[in-house]
Amino acid sequence: AQSVTQLDSQVPVFEEAPVELRCNYSSSVSVYLFWYVQYPNQGLQLLLKYLSGSTLVKGINGFEAEFNKSQTSFHLRKPSVHISDTAEYFCAVSPPPSGTYKYIFGTGTRLKVLA
């Protein structure tokens, strides 16, 4: 079984400052890793994903994440945030191609960008 822990429920940060949202996972098998963003009253939008290969993954809107197998982490980073980045961010894991595509989500981190 897999599980995901997002260590921070809320992260306030000033505009143009860097931010890191933390995600740790637990799994007895290799997994695929995802970060999704959810704006108020909307569904989930994929920011980036790690399937294999380079451990540094670049996504949309200037976000990137680094897969660390030894620490079972997949932290999301942005060097300079904007007011428009205010949203809920979810980390998710999924087992390798098995035909099931079941996602396990963390509880989310609310990013609030302050002017």
Next chain:
Amino acid sequence: DAGVTQSPTHLIKTRGQQVTLRCSPKSGHDTVSWYQQALGQGPQFIFQYYEEEERQRGNFPDRFSGHQFPNYSSELNVNALLLGDSALYLCASSYSAGRNNEQFFGPGTRLTVL
């Protein structure tokens, strides 16, 4: 490409009633998954449909049931509604032969049970 669509957007029901939510997958996708997102929580997997059959199920009671039609669209039915069923219900579609597990999510249906 219309992406994943869901209807209705919002729904208000009372305890004990039954509700049906609908989902149309992204063009080319044949698999539909349903998730429940309670307020302040991450999405929880309910079940997944492929080839008109339930392929996998999360930890939800039998009051939650579903269906997939030949055109790959899907319905989620919830019977005997409880206050705790109030949540955002998300539909996600994917392609069974895809190798990257990527699911595309719809905007969700907000269900309020009074």
